[in-house]
Every structure is written in structure tokens, then in C-alpha cells.
Amino acid sequence: MNNSIGIDAGGSLLKIAYEENGRLHFRKQPNSEMDGALQWLKIISLNKTIYLTGGKAGTIKANYFPEAKVVDEFSAVCEGSRYLKMKEAMSVSDPYILVNIGTGTSWFTIDGEQYERVLGSGIGGGTFMGLGKMFTEADAFSDLVSLAAEGDKGNVDLLVKDIYHPEKPPIHGELTASNFAKSQGITSSSPADKMASLNNMIAETLTLLTVQAASLHNIKQAVFIGSTLAGNQLLRENLETYCKMSGIDPVFLEHGEFSGAIGAMLT
Structure with missing residues (x-):
């Protein structure tokens, strides 16, 4: 090289x-x-x-x-x-799902030297930047990432625990029942809260599609790459949490972008 x-x-x-x-x-x-x-x-x-x-x-x-x-x-x-x-x-001997989170997101199955693109979505870094500019006055990726890390998604999203309150929910209460569904909270929430909710929505959506692709091809590991992950620790943590909850082993490559x-x- x-x-x-x-x-x-x-x-x-x-x-x-x-x-x-x-x-x-x-x-x-x-x-x-x-x-x-x-x-x-x-x-x-x-x-x-x-x-x-x-x-x-x-x-x-x-x-x-x-x-x-x-x-x-x-x-x-x-x-x-x-x-x-x-x-x-x-x-690299075991098969894995490669999830490339760029402006949009692509999924590949990789088995040895064989690969196949199996899925694509318009949800990705472009979504984060575009909606981020609508929700905040920031237009730099790093600023939007910082806001997301400071916010509370629970001020914007309707969570499972909100629906079941005061009863104990049958599944993890912090899971999202509906993204951006607290209509009263939307107007009073901060830009940071909205960015936290957006970051979480992207993570949930990408995890759902990753789990479906992995299940279809009987694969247990997902490797995440792409510029949208660079410096975005909250997105990485959310992806890791949701993948592990779904029985998928998440891997994040140091220079994956x-x-x-x-x-x-x-x-």
C-alpha cells in the first residue's frame, strides 16, 4: 500500500x-x-x-x-x-453483518471474501444533520453531537414507563413507545432534548434493521462503521445497548469511517 x-x-x-x-x-x-x-x-x-x-x-x-x-x-x-x-x-473467519452509517446506511453480509449488500436505508448521518439543523441553531456535526449528549430523550419521547405509570411495565421502562410523541413536551423541551431523541431514534431504527438482517442470514455479529459514529459516543452506546438486548454482538472499528x-x- x-x-x-x-x-x-x-x-x-x-x-x-x-x-x-x-x-x-x-x-x-x-x-x-x-x-x-x-x-x-x-x-x-x-x-x-x-x-x-x-x-x-x-x-x-x-x-x-x-x-x-x-x-x-x-x-x-x-x-x-x-x-x-x-x-x-x-x-474474520466468522460471518458478520457490516453496517455502514454514512449519509444514509447500508448493510452487507460478509463471509470470508464473499460479501453481499442486503439492505439500505435513508436513515443515517444526513438525517442527523438535516433534522438537527431544524431542531437547533447549530449546523456543525460536533455541536449537534454535544447537544445530543446533554439532552434527555424522555422529555420528547413517549417511553414505555410513561404508558404504564404508575404500574410496573412488562418490558424495560426506558424503551421508546413512540418517538417524538410527547406533544406538550415538544414545545417546552430544549434543543438538546430534541437531539437526544433524534440520536436515539436513529439508533433504534438502525438496530431494528440490523437485527432483521442478522436473523435472516443467521449471523450473530454486527460491525458498525461510518463517519456518523465519529465522536458520537451516545449513538455508539445506544447501538451497543439495543444490539445486546437483541442478542447481537456489536463491534465498532477504531478507524471504521x-x-x-x-x-x-x-x-
């Missing part, structure tokens, strides 16, 4: 992976800063092969790196996840 640079150009972010002095390095830029990042890359990419993947790969090839090679996005992200699992000393860029380099 020493003579290769991988670029994953997604719907909102540009992810770059390259090797230098035997170590993998990573860089991430919003698409609004694409030109500056790619001009920098031109300087360091002399005598190196550029591998592109993602929705904007064709645009980058045409405008910046005409000699670059374009790699299928699904192949790249699956190969990258296998590589990172091995780097983190995890087994760069799986596509790494996989492109490995081609």
Missing part, C-alpha cells in the same frame, strides 16, 4: 487513507473543502497511484486525478472492514 492513496468521496465527506513510513494515516474533510484537500493531495501524491471510490469518485477523477483508478464502493468498504478487523486482532478509503487502496 506504500505507493497507493485511497480516497472515499461520499455524499458529505472526503476520507483519505495513505501510508507513510510504514504507518497508515487518515484525513477527513467536508466536501465544501474538497478543493483544498485535493490540491494538497496532488503535492504528496507524486509517484503514487490514486484509488477512488464513493459517489463523487467520477467527479474527482475528471477534475483532479485523470489517471486515478475507480473502485466499486461496496467492494472497497467490505475489504476495508476486513482489513481493520484483522489489524485489531479480530477474527475510513474503511472505503482503505479498501480502495487494497485493490
